[in-house]
Amino acid sequence: MAVSVDAWGVDLAADLGVPDEAAGVVVFAHGSGSSRHSSRNRAVAESLRRDGFATLLLDLLNEREEQEDRVTGRLRFDIGLLAERVAGAVEWTSRREVTRGLPIGLFGASTGAAAALVAAAGTYLVKAVVSRGGRPDLAGPALSRVRAPTLLVVGGQDEQVLDLNLAAAEQLAVTHRIEVVEGATHLFEEPGALEEVARLAGSWFREHL
Numbered sequence: 001m002a003v004s005v006d007a008w009g010v011d012l013a014a015d016l017g018v019p020d021e022a023a024g025v026v027v028f029a030h031g032s033g034s035s036r037h038s039s040r041n042r043a044v045a046e047s048l049r050r051d052g053f054a055t056l057l058l059d060l061l062n063e064r065e066e067q068e069d070r071v072t073g074r075l076r077f078d079i080g081l082l083a084e085r086v087a088g089a090v091e092w093t094s095r096r097e098v099t100r101g102l103p104i105g106l107f108g109a110s111t112g113a114a115a116a117l118v119a120a121a122g123t124y125l126v127k128a129v130v131s132r133g134g135r136p137d138l139a140g141p142a143l144s145r146v147r148a149p150t151l152l153v154v155g156g157q158d159e160q161v162l163d164l165n166l167a168a169a170e171q172l173a174v175t176h177r178i179e180v181v182e183g184a185t186h187l188f189e190e191p192g193a194l195e196e197v198a199r200l201a202g203s204w205f206r207e208h209l
Contacts, residue, residue: 028112029107047202048198083114103128117129149175
């Protein structure tokens with residue numbers, strides 16, 4: 001269902017899906033230039049709902065900011081701003097009646113993964129993080145303060161991003177793992193690649209949520 005998320009006074013458009021007897025809720029942080037309509041994130045969210053998790057897909061920028069970003073491309077790389085929005089969405093999710101009391105996980109893609117990790121470093125509400133083709137290096141010093149078990153999923157053919165993830169993982173002080181999807185490129189467009197991402201994410205959230 002379509003909802004409006006109040007993230008520290010900024011209204012963000014979002015889609016909330018809550019299966020019966022949900023075991024937890026996963027908030028999605030999309031990557032640069034993407035939105036809650038991302039076909040890849042929606043496919044992963046659908047898989048997670050089948051696994052019994054509620055999902056919240058949201059736009060991290062409001063309509064005015066989206067228009068500005070289409071021209072400048074500036075806000076999509078403002079990790080501090082995006083992390084603040086993710087943290088606001090986590091707080092909103094923790095208070096909403098249908099998701100109150102559920103353990104919360106974050107699923108971040110590309111630059112959204114950095115925003116998710118920065119948000120996870122600042123709150124005890126986040127219990128698990130999954131990064132898909134993420135840029136955890138952009139989380140900077142926040143990496144060492146992340147409190148939630150973190151799974152980094154990277155395509156085997158996405159060599160530069162894989163190197164960045166390997167370096168970032170060394171800074172994580174929590175339980176973490178890197179999973180390499182062999183043959184996959186950055187967007188996991190190869191047959192079966194995205195399904196493998198969804199399987200890995202579901203397994204991680206089942207273990208830690």
